[in-house]
Amino acid sequence: MRFVDEYRDADRARALSAEIARLCDPGREYKFMEVCGGHTHTIYKHGIEDLLPDNVTLVHGPGCPVCVIPMGRVDDAIHIARRPGVLMTSFGDMMRVPGSDGSFFDSNAEGTSIRMVYSPLDALKLARQDPEQHVVFMAIGFETTAPSTAMTLLRAEAEGVENFSVFGNHVTIIPAIKAILDSPDLRLDGFLGPGHVSTVIGCRPYEFIPRDYGKPLVVSGFEPLDILQSIYLLLRQLAEGRAEVENQYTRVVPWQGNTTALRAIAETMELRPYFEWRGLGFISHSALRLRERFAPFDAEKRFDLPGLRVADPKACQCGEVLKGVLKPWECKVFGTACTPETPIGTCMVSPEGACAAYYNFGRFNRRRVREVSGA
């Protein structure tokens, strides 16, 4: 219990850790996937695994929106940015994501203007301020972020802003979870459900997981105690032979989600037939594109995009990391050729990416520490 004193309520952390140990069947291995990169961050930062019995393993999921953007989309964005009179904008986390010919930062060094913005509304404002320039917002993110893009589109339409468009890359979490459940590589015992995505979509969309796959899911908050409590709730379900969707994060997540946000997404965007996820390949109905009504604001329609599929670098094992098949340190280039300063794969770029979280906090896998130290 080395790290327990860092917890806001160390007594509660100790009590939960003891409860977790009590619920575990020592003859069984438990594998839980935390879907969201925010959880991965907390788990490494606070050494959550140190508070768990050895037969409980946490597996990192695909829920880092920057990590799942394929190289081809970065290339497409740079292609748009190279057009004269275009100002490309996106969130800060996108700036270092490698495309096949470098990142946004590299591209700016060669003369494009790609700027980071805090909000899509800031991008819209840039368009309003300079009508001579065409401002494109590269939209990324799961359902947490999609409503903001939707509201910005509605605003741009209402104001008739003509020099603004959106390069849409929003992905949806449910098909990714389903792809992982259907993949033969991994046997999971349950999920920690993403907190902020669930404020938008609510808890109902997860109900197929217990129903069709017989596995529990607990929507979890981001603090160490939230995660411990969610693991406890998962183990309690398994011990009692139940599989249900539970909501640990009721202080923020309403069961029905945010209907205003869902309506705004539905009004402006529709499902794409398929979309490529870095490392996971093409997943059907897993991303959003702008509806026909918003064609004037759709960068994919306004600009001719090469839309090439670019294979990930050979050394990169992000796909395995995103599917939870490999732990970050098991990738051959982890920490050597691939570091946050010189990322080869996306999981090393965003602080929510499993590789970056692991690299930054450097807490070693328990078993590995023992192997290395011979204990």
Place this chain on the structure above:
Amino acid sequence: MCLAIPGEVVEVLPDRADLAKVVVSGVRRNINISLLAEDPPAPGEWVLIHVGFALSKVDETEARAVLEFLAGIGQSYSDELDAFEDSHID
């Protein structure tokens, strides 16, 4: 960008029901509150903010706990605050 940060609503703009002024760690900026149109936040209430939009209301105890947690995660929170400071939504 993945972080949702808590801010205290200090003013709802009189002529713009979709905008509110919030204070996040001492920085005062506009955010859009139209995602909470069914139950708009009033001054003194706390909201979780994600890329310039209030995503949900939280109570003050929760907000302070989240702030304390975010302060502990270091770099990604300070990057988020820098981005927030650069924001000028209107």
